[in-house]
Amino acid sequence: MNGLLFQPISKLGVHLYSSCALAGGAGLLSHHLYFIRGFHVLNATRIACTHVLVFTLLLAGAAVENGFLSGARIAVAIFSSYLAALFLSIATYRLAFHPLRRFPGPFPAKLTKLYGPWLARNKRIGDEFRFLHQRHGHFVRVGPNEISISHIDALKQIHGLQTACSKKNNASYDVIQFKGEFNLDSITDHAEHRQRRKIWDKALSKTTALTYEAETRTVVKSWLAQLERLQGAEVDTSLYAKHIACDNMGRIGYSRDFRNIQGDGDSLMFDIIEITFRTMSKLGQLIWPLVLLFSLPRFGLQKKFEEVSVAMTEERLERHNDSEDLHDIMKLFIEDFLSSKPQAFRNRNILYADAQAIMVASTETIACALGFSFFFLARDAALRQQLREAIAPAHGRSFPGEFTMAYLQGIEFLDAVLNETLRMSTPVPLNGPRTTPPQGIEIGGTYIPGNVHIFTPPHVYHRNPEYFQQPDEFIADRWLTRPDLILDKRAFFPFSLGRYDCVGKSLALNVVRLTLAYTVWHYDFELAPGQTESAFWDGYVDQVVVKPAPLKCAFTRLRVPGVCG
Numbered sequence: 001m002n003g004l005l006f007q008p009i010s011k012l013g014v015h016l017y018s019s020c021a022l023a024g025g026a027g028l029l030s031h032h033l034y035f036i037r038g039f040h041v042l043n044a045t046r047i048a049c050t051h052v053l054v055f056t057l058l059l060a061g062a063a064v065e066n067g068f069l070s071g072a073r074i075a076v077a078i079f080s081s082y083l084a085a086l087f088l089s090i091a092t093y094r095l096a097f098h099p100l101r102r103f104p105g106p107f108p109a110k111l112t113k114l115y116g117p118w119l120a121r122n123k124r125i126g127d128e129f130r131f132l133h134q135r136h137g138h139f140v141r142v143g144p145n146e147i148s149i150s151h152i153d154a155l156k157q158i159h160g161l162q163t164a165c166s167k168k169n170n171a172s173y174d175v176i177q178f179k180g181e182f183n184l185d186s187i188t189d190h191a192e193h194r195q196r197r198k199i200w201d202k203a204l205s206k207t208t209a210l211t212y213e214a215e216t217r218t219v220v221k222s223w224l225a226q227l228e229r230l231q232g233a234e235v236d237t238s239l240y241a242k243h244i245a246c247d248n249m250g251r252i253g254y255s256r257d258f259r260n261i262q263g264d265g266d267s268l269m270f271d272i273i274e275i276t277f278r279t280m281s282k283l284g285q286l287i288w289p290l291v292l293l294f295s296l297p298r299f300g301l302q303k304k305f306e307e308v309s310v311a312m313t314e315e316r317l318e319r320h321n322d323s324e325d326l327h328d329i330m331k332l333f334i335e336d337f338l339s340s341k342p343q344a345f346r347n348r349n350i351l352y353a354d355a356q357a358i359m360v361a362s363t364e365t366i367a368c369a370l371g372f373s374f375f376f377l378a379r380d381a382a383l384r385q386q387l388r389e390a391i392a393p394a395h396g397r398s399f400p401g402e403f404t405m406a407y408l409q410g411i412e413f414l415d416a417v418l419n420e421t422l423r424m425s426t427p428v429p430l431n432g433p434r435t436t437p438p439q440g441i442e443i444g445g446t447y448i449p450g451n452v453h454i455f456t457p458p459h460v461y462h463r464n465p466e467y468f469q470q471p472d473e474f475i476a477d478r479w480l481t482r483p484d485l486i487l488d489k490r491a492f493f494p495f496s497l498g499r500y501d502c503v504g505k506s507l508a509l510n511v512v513r514l515t516l517a518y519t520v521w522h523y524d525f526e527l528a529p530g531q532t533e534s535a536f537w538d539g540y541v542d543q544v545v546v547k548p549a550p551l552k553c554a555f556t557r558l559r560v561p562g563v564c565g
């Protein structure tokens, strides 16, 4: 066989050309018979290995016949012909024949998924999507098989309970797993998701979220104590927003005290938690490098992340066996896992996968919401005062000198500040993609073909003048006295929508409400000298979840709590 293939090559000249032509034909065939059919991203490792193997065999065969240098040149020529034909065929198909060929969008996005990492190069992919929509309209082709949508009808059709769209055949979710088991967010099968979600819902329902209040209050009190210790020094509120979110996650998720606020916790914790998202965000929506990366043994922070989540789960399991009194999110997962007929947590790896989900989902998001809330308050004394006055009736209602969630939940102005923060700087700017059903869907008169990956980026909706007047201005009153500034309330969905919406919404809102109420009640704070608004705006990065820039603030304890000046 080798002889047959390489004899003509060894004579070079015309025979090399025909071998290259043959390889080109193979490139065309591999596109039309394999790559164009179905969904192959998850086979990236196998595909890469097969190509490396074929090239190595080609090189070896050619080197045996022609010596190493000539053999290498021949092998490269033949293999390049194969690749050139393959990529040319892919490019021609994507530009001229793909079902999405008529959708507007930047030229490179139509051609290659490598446009994703390029778009993410400034770590502001949410803004980039926004600019693309401003330029191209409601439907933008942001990748060869990807459409981003900003039409209001898309929200119900894609996320509504009756939707035919799914998370299937969408490698973004498939890569996030622990040894083959998905976490709640990355499950793509509806039935399996429903079973697991029931337990999460129980662990984080509105009523259960209230039962975590004492733990959150302890965290907030540590923050106030830390402010007391730091009196006079500049405080990086973005850093403490992280610490508050992380310590809160430790207590509510696992009944553990991380002590980040006090400064004697594991300072690496947040880096460990954000590592997966940081890697993903660099790639835009390009998933195959992640498939390759995750097929290797874990290393660095990714390894540490797995080790930490396993260790925390094992430790929590042990404590469950010693005493079932602990009350946290893991408790319900463990109860199902240890039951005679588990409904969702059928093995330890599922437990580890969702332990990771608690860490990631409840930390960075809350840190972002809190970090930006501190910013909007720090730059506006009137806003702080208005908030203080608004929360005053809730102070001491349940316990002397304390705020409780029960009363804070009814404070409209507090929620207006929170809504406006989540609109202006939504923690998850893009949301995960969905896949259209095989028959496609029609949105606002536009037909989107089947098996296309679609995005409905909250950041694009939240800052869209079609839905919000003066979209780039923080105006808390738009949620109260200025409803004219909201043109379509449906366009506000920081926690996503439908069956995959955020299960931790109530908990997250409670943590932010309690932290802000106690902070403004006991302290006045403003941007520290030298800290500019633009430095904060320019410095945040979008790593799947937005990470606020450092923000130096000066805090002054109020002599009479709740009374400034």
Ligand code: HEM
Binding pocket: 184, 185, 186, 197, 357, 358, 361, 362, 363, 365, 366, 369, 426, 427, 428, 431, 432, 433, 494, 495, 496, 499, 500, 501, 502, 503, 504, 505, 507, 508, 509
């Ligand atoms: C301000 C804080 C938060 C924001 C803005 C937020 C936002 C979101 C969004 C947008 C999604 C949907 C993602 C997608 O469609 O791809 C989501 C899902 C999720 N969130 Fe949150 N989140 C927050 C806090 C939390 C907290 C505290 C938890 C508690 C552990 C949590 C747990 C989850 C989980 C498990 C999912 C997946 C739900 C499912 O697929 O059924 N989140 N979140």
